[in-house]
Amino acid sequence: MKITDVIFHDLNYRVKRRYRNCCSPWIDSRPASVVEVRTDNGLVGWGEGSGALSREAIETHVIGKSPFDYEVIFEALDQVRLACGVEIALWDLMGKALDMPVYQLLGGSRRSSVMAYASGFFQLEGGDHVEAVVEEAHRCVGEGFRALKLRIGFGREMDERLVSSVREAVGDGVGVAGDVNLGYDVATAIEVGLKLVPYDLLWYEEPTVGDDLDGYCEIKQALPLCVTGAEGLVGLRAFREIVQRRAVDVIQPDISRAGGFTEGRRIAALASAHRVGVMPHMFGTVIRLAATLQWLATLPEDPGGIHPTPCYLEMDVMENGLRTDLSPTRFDVEEGIVRIPDGPGLGVEIDPEALRRYAR
Amino acid sequence: MKITDVIAHHLTYKTKHPYANSFMYNRSRSATVIEVRTDNGLVGWGEGSGAPDQGALETHAIGESPFDYEVIYDGLAQGGRNARAACGVEIALWDLMGKALDKPVYELLGGARRNEVTAYASGLFKLEGEDHAKSLYDEASRYRDQGFLAVKMKIGFGREVDEEIVASVRKAIGPDIALAVDANCRYDVATAIDVGRRIDAYDLLWYEEPIAPQDVDGYCEIKQALPMRLAGAESLQGLRAYRELVQRRALHLIQPDISIAGGFTEGRRIWSLATAHHVRTVPHMWGGIVRLAATLHWQATLPDDPVALNPFPCYLEYDMTENGIRTDLSPTTFLLEDGMVKIPDAPGLGVEVDPEKLAKYAR
Numbered sequence: 001m002k003i004t005d006v007i008f009h010d011l012n013y014r015v016k017r018r019y020r021n022c023c024s025p026w027i028d029s030r031p032a033s034v035v036e037v038r039t040d041n042g043l044v045g046w047g048e049g050s051g052a053l054s055r056e057a058i059e060t061h062v063i064g065k066s067p068f069d070y071e072v073i074f075e076a077l078d079q080v081r082l083a084c085g086v087e088i089a090l091w092d093l094m095g096k097a098l099d100m101p102v103y104q105l106l107g108g109s110r111r112s113s114v115m116a117y118a119s120g121f122f123q124l125e126g127g128d129h130v131e132a133v134v135e136e137a138h139r140c141v142g143e144g145f146r147a148l149k150l151r152i153g154f155g156r157e158m159d160e161r162l163v164s165s166v167r168e169a170v171g172d173g174v175g176v177a178g179d180v181n182l183g184y185d186v187a188t189a190i191e192v193g194l195k196l197v198p199y200d201l202l203w204y205e206e207p208t209v210g211d212d213l214d215g216y217c218e219i220k221q222a223l224p225l226c227v228t229g230a231e232g233l234v235g236l237r238a239f240r241e242i243v244q245r246r247a248v249d250v251i252q253p254d255i256s257r258a259g260g261f262t263e264g265r266r267i268a269a270l271a272s273a274h275r276v277g278v279m280p281h282m283f284g285t286v287i288r289l290a291a292t293l294q295w296l297a298t299l300p301e302d303p304g305g306i307h308p309t310p311c312y313l314e315m316d317v318m319e320n321g322l323r324t325d326l327s328p329t330r331f332d333v334e335e336g337i338v339r340i341p342d343g344p345g346l347g348v349e350i351d352p353e354a355l356r357r358y359a360r
Numbered sequence: 361m362k363i364t365d366v367i368a369h370h371l372t373y374k375t376k377h378p379y380a381n382s383f384m385y386n387r388s389r390s391a392t393v394i395e396v397r398t399d400n401g402l403v404g405w406g407e408g409s410g411a412p413d414q415g416a417l418e419t420h421a422i423g424e425s426p427f428d429y430e431v432i433y434d435g436l437a438q439g440g441r442n443a444r445a446a447c448g449v450e451i452a453l454w455d456l457m458g459k460a461l462d463k464p465v466y467e468l469l470g471g472a473r474r475n476e477v478t479a480y481a482s483g484l485f486k487l488e489g490e491d492h493a494k495s496l497y498d499e500a501s502r503y504r505d506q507g508f509l510a511v512k513m514k515i516g517f518g519r520e521v522d523e524e525i526v527a528s529v530r531k532a533i534g535p536d537i538a539l540a541v542d543a544n545c546r547y548d549v550a551t552a553i554d555v556g557r558r559i560d561a562y563d564l565l566w567y568e569e570p571i572a573p574q575d576v577d578g579y580c581e582i583k584q585a586l587p588m589r590l591a592g593a594e595s596l597q598g599l600r601a602y603r604e605l606v607q608r609r610a611l612h613l614i615q616p617d618i619s620i621a622g623g624f625t626e627g628r629r630i631w632s633l634a635t636a637h638h639v640r641t642v643p644h645m646w647g648g649i650v651r652l653a654a655t656l657h658w659q660a661t662l663p664d665d666p667v668a669l670n671p672f673p674c675y676l677e678y679d680m681t682e683n684g685i686r687t688d689l690s691p692t693t694f695l696l697e698d699g700m701v702k703i704p705d706a707p708g709l710g711v712e713v714d715p716e717k718l719a720k721y722a723r
Binding site (some may be wrong): 066068069070071072073074075098100104105106107108109110236237239240243244262265266267269270272273274275298300303 | 425427428429430431432433434439461463467468469470471472473599600602603606607625628629630632633635636637638661663667
């Protein structure tokens, strides 16, 4: 089997009701780079990355190669972030060629389902911020979620209002995490963190800017909370410092940004050696979701036990046709869990009509 | 395809002409060759150091598919505590997957970076009853004539002997063949530094295991005191055993052994840890033919770091010592050609084990 073509689909979903986190402009679109890799035996592999590779890079390093040379190809491309989509598609192809799910190629699954958390709770344009978030919380719990992640970072008072209101609405049986999206300086992150401790947060995500590792260490020392981060990092070595210094309890690499399955596996090994947890970030299309699920199936429990700490799936619940309409495959939440698909490859087929509809 | 049986062959080869490193004469060589049988008739071969007990095999391996290689290995290795014992089974699973898919193991690992590796002759032990410096001179001369581009010799015999024998080997091989030395953990820090200063004049490729791997502070001291590369860690099992040495950059090169550290699965994780910390991985190989085949597949896939027109070679330890478990267990050979050894491209590991020889060397 040899690769005959690589097509980058530049997609965009226009958001109907704009939303923002504490640091972003109003988000009115959800763009995505979807990669289609075609082979000489008719099999097609799908991936999602961040950006597109040059035609020259594709022709030199990918066309004519076997997907089974996945590490060689990935290295030769020498552009970790841009190569993620192709890398993921190669695993989809290998899985389809061997009639095995990607998790099988990675050495077997540890679990057939994962706990999911609803990732949303942005500030919606128009309407009352807290009311809208509480309503969204009720809806997510009604849909089957048993864990939620709120966007915070809106200031001490607002953050406490958001978290306390949601906690009151959902009770103690639903997990609630908070994501600051890099919005605080160290002192504020600690001040707000301490205020939120009584509400029993699952974790406190990206409390300060990514390059302030000293800051993360201070925050982690000051708070009795699980601190997470690193979703924006690209490539194995970018994770060394944050992992070696245990600046977070859990890193959150994104498979479509950090380097696909190949680099993801290496990052997980680095984290495991230093006893830092791994909980992948996922805020993208159905392809990124499918790839993340395959990866999650293989992450070892560390340590194991009868009641291991769950490794959560980030289930983006914001409106995004690229997650809900691009494929007939569904990833529904039932009693808080999502099943890992066991079809060949990523286990997701792409609707060509939807691809056309969402083309930029 | 499901695993039906795992058989551990504990083998011993009695050396005819015993050879010593710095602490013992090898009057025999041993290895555990693992045979994994499946319900479709395919047989996979691995080599380890000991084997998992029957209970562990029944819980984690029997009845499973070899394609569950990580789940099986992690079950047997128990967080690295039993990594050594699990290696042979782990390696055999890759042999099976390769045979089932008609692909060499390097292809399953993501593709080969190279189709041959630079070999270094690993030998130059002390021979019983012979003049030490002279026998090394003769042996090293043979390696020069055979076309080796690099050799590794045993030291750790005390500072005077070490200087004498290193000089002797350097004289035999001339200035252009790389020369590594291996003290097999015989020294304390001060002696290691003293010896290292004396032998630096002979232009060493690396100084291996001057002290025990547990003394991370010691390695850091030695590394600061001496100019040449420091290598070590060959006896460590499991990923986490490597963390301290790697994180503190106590070594320039780590030398995990695929049949000790934890097979391809753990080897890959160890490489990831080392690479993240800018430490080079040059595998250790001092065992039987199955270990050699597995090491070749692993080394085919180790990336150059950094990638360059003339990268630091991914050296293969080419064990030249007398050992029937390497030379007599299989019709397969991995021959030296112009200082290089080709990576096998048959399905799986590319090595078949002769059942008669298994019986011959069974303990």
